[in-house]
Amino acid sequence: MVGRSSGMTEQVAEAGETLEMNDSTGSDAFLLAALHGSQAVAEFDLDGNILSANRNFLSLLGYEAAEVAGQHHRMFVAEGEADTPAYRDFWKKLGRGECDRGEYLRCARDGRPVWIQASYNPVCDGGGRPVRVVTFAMDVTERRRRLADDAGKLAAIDRSQAVIEFDLAGTILSANENFLDLMGYRMEDIRGLHHRTFVAPEQAGSAEYQAFWERLGRGEFSSGEYRRIGRDGREVWIQASYNPVFDPRGRPVKVVKFATDVTEAKLRNAEFQAKVAAMDLGQAVIEFDLDGHVVSANRNFLAAIGYTLREIQGQHHSMFCSDEYRQSREYRDFWLRLNEGQFVSGRFHRVGKYGRDVYIQATYNPIFDLGGRVMKVVKYAYDVTKEVELEKRITSKSSEMMVSVRALVDSIGAIAGSSGSASETASQSAAAAEAGHRAVHQSMASIDRIQASSSKVSEIVRVIGDIANQTNLLAFNAAIEAARAGQHGVGFSVVAAEVRKLAERSSDAAKEISSLIESSVVQVNQGAEVSKSAASSFEGIMSSVQATAFSVMEIAESTQRQRQMADEVSSLIEALARDVSH
Incomplete structure (x- = not known):
């Protein structure tokens, strides 16, 4: 890197630009001495070869004087930079007598980067021709590092x-x-x-x-x-x-x-806080340290247990437990589990103020810090004392109900037995009614046959009566003829008279038989009507008996179902009692 103008005031550069070989004064000598004492100074010929370097310059880049004497300036620049047009232009500019200043990246002997704030100042002879170059430099590596660090941080901030x-x-x-x-x-x-x-x-x-x-x-x-x-x-x-x-x-x-x-x-925090607030409103909440001492509690918890916060703050959780539970292994393990970060939930019996029994449905929740370590325990609970008391009453009533149900089952069993007997009797009655119905029908058939026979007999008697009447008429005619015959017809007259008497008796007998047969027919008809009425009644009786038998069978079946249902109810009550007790 050749150099970049920084815009900073460079006293070194301005002082260097005034140097001339033949016009040095005493003040210039003092100025040069001051510069050599405070800055890194090196001299180069116009081709860039090193003529001299002071202690500050050598120390800055980690060299000895013998190592740099006669070497080219490129030994201080990064690999590849010396071959760039910018680097060649840099030395051409100095060769023309033009000063160059800025911040430059240089390489120390061990390869570490060194930033310098420097001015490269051509030194002219009396004729104004440049003959060498003097550089005055200050180490600004740390400042550049800080600037780079700040710039990186700002860039990171800008990105994020x-x-x-x-x-x-x-x-x-x-x-x-x-x-x-x-x-x-x-x-x-x-x-x-x-x-x-x-x-x-x-x-x-x-x-x-x-x-x-x-x-x-x-x-x-x-x-x-x-x-x-x-x-x-x-x-x-x-x-x-x-x-x-x-x-x-x-x-x-x-x-x-x-x-x-x-x-x-x-x-998310607002939602979380709203949920926590809702839980705080609806549940009993209390916080403990890892030793089990009360840190804080909300109003719901205090109302459920009957204490004020002042009475319980700093006290141990065991104050809410019965003496028996407090001394149990289960209670010791309870706090060990919480300290290990294990979640504990269930229904718990607690003791409120004045020894009042309190039942809670609660969760004990270990709270972890950012390092994953348990820092406290928060309990969320519902007061279920009334529910537990109700469950106890339900258990008691269930026991009483079980006794009643068992008695009901026994009664239903007796009813079932009676229903079975009634069903059997009804079946027998139905069979008897059916037999009676058949007998009545047989009787009606016999009566029908009697009616038919009576009609035939009546017809025969009528014929006999007709014969008797004709015989009587013949006998009467014979008597008349016998009378006409006189003495010769006396014997015939006697016979005719006897025949006439016999005919009259036959006619009378026929009339009597006919009357009896008519009376018998009337009675038989009445018997037929009675038999028909009896048959109709027997049919009604059969229907009733059959309906009764069917009803009794249904009653028996219903009784059996009731017994099964009663057994199921009994089982359900027993299960309810078990569930409630647990």
Whole structure:
């Protein structure tokens, strides 16, 4: 690297430019002595060969005088630089008598980079012709390292953070891409606008906001979390520092803000805080140190346990436990587990003020620091005392109900037995009714046959009656003929009279038989009607008996199902009692 003008005032360079071989005065000698004492000085011919170097120069680059005498200046520059046009032009410029000054990168003997603030000054003879070159240099390696470090840090900040500059009145001067992307603007959109562009209207008009810029104008630093408004009206939260920048006289000239977008973290923290607040409102919360001493407790916990915070703060957790549990191995292991970072949850019996039994459903949560070490324990709990008391009552009532259900099962069993007997009896009744129905039908068939026979007999009797009437008429006619015959017809007359009597008796008998048969037919018809009525009744009885038998069977089946259901209810009650007790 040949050199770069720094803009700094270089007394060395200006002093060197005045040197002439033949015009040195006493004051010049003193000046040169002072320069040799404080700066690195070396002389070169116009081709760049080393003529001399003082102790400061040799020490700066790590050489001895014998090692550099007669060597070319290129031994101090990086490999490859000596072959560049810029390096050749550098020596041509010096050969023309032109001075060159700036910051130069040089290489020490051990290869380490050395930065020098130097001036290369041509020395002229009496005729004004350059005859050699003198360089006066100061080591600025550390300053360059600091500048590079600062520049690297600034570049890193510029890459990773949102950066914006304001004048002391709050007017925007510049902003980097991170800031523009964060807020949704382009540089031309905001240059020259006031910082209030990014704040809510109610904040921009507040006295607090005015005081904020007044403090920055006085050079006071400000940092914290700030709520800002992006171009689309969205809310943006930033973690930012507002840094006044001072001029060489210590007066503030502008403000640079470095910011990080913490919107997501802010929203996440807000959600987390809301959840914690909700838990604090709805649950009993208490904190312990790792030894089990109470650090703090919320109102819900104090209300559940009956103490004030002053009464329990600094006390050990064991004050809430029964004597038996406090002395148990389980309780010792309980705190060992928490100290090991293990989560513990469940239902716990605790003792409140005045020995009152308190039951809680709780979680004991170890809280870890950033190094992953347990730092405290936070308990979140619900007071379930009423629920436990209810469970105890349920258990008691379940036992009583079990007795009743068992009795009910026994009763249903008896009913089932009776239903079985009734079903069997109903089946027998149905069979008997069906047999009676068949007998009635058989009787009706017999009556029908009797009616038919009676009709035939009646017809025969009617024929007999007709024969008797005809016989009687013949006998009467015979008697008349016998009377006409006189003495000769006496015997025939007697016979005719007997025949007539017999015919009359036959006719009377036929009439009597006919009357009896008619009476029998009437009675048989009445019997038939009665049989039909009986048959109809038997059919009704059969239907009723069958319906009764079906109903009894259904009752028996329902009773069996009820018994099964009662057994299931009994099992469920037993299970409920077990679950509640656990």
